[in-house]
Amino acid sequence: MVSSAEFRRVFAAFDQDGDGKISEAELRLCMKAALGGDMSAEEVQALMATADTDGDGFLDEEEFVRLVEETAAGTQDEEGDRCREAFGMYVMEGRGCITPLSLKLMMSRLGLHLDVDDCQAMIHRFDLNGDGVLNFDEFKTMMMMG
Structure with a gap:
């Protein structure tokens, strides 16, 4: 949490x-x-x-x-399952987190063409531990805000 x-x-x-x-x-x-x-x-x-x-x-x-x-x-239970499923769509193989590149790739699939700098800025806003990527808890926080 x-x-x-x-x-x-x-x-x-x-x-x-x-x-x-x-x-x-x-x-x-x-x-x-x-x-x-x-x-x-x-x-x-x-x-x-x-x-x-x-x-x-x-x-x-x-x-x-x-x-x-x-x-x-x-929103813990049902939302948690949907959130975990959505998180998995953004994660690059083997990383277990959302990187600026994996976010850029997913956004492209959704029709939003952002550059890596835009993706870094999006991640930075919710990167609570400051490691430059989003883990699942940080992703959940981001999704709750929307």
Whole structure:
């Protein structure tokens, strides 16, 4: 399981202007960069409304961590199986992790043509242990955010 400290690191990556809060715009931008897809304004607003417990229109660090932890707790079994299956589609033979090259290859199969630098940036955002690749727990965190 991913620790709260690791979720806090992801929060810091999403908080692009460093103000200690994630705005709807930051959330939407980060989802697009991290997952290669765009969330609609309605999807972002719904996610914000669910997690923004103090009603200020932003996610502070505690709200963000609570959202991610609740999402993780609620999706362990069935989602875990689907997530493991998806993870296997991205992993290169024998590596057991997602590398920038394996991510680039999978994205190409999905019709998204990214360069290796883009893939490195996507991995970096969710690379909680800083090893330059995504292990399964890091991949799960990335998928929960989408």
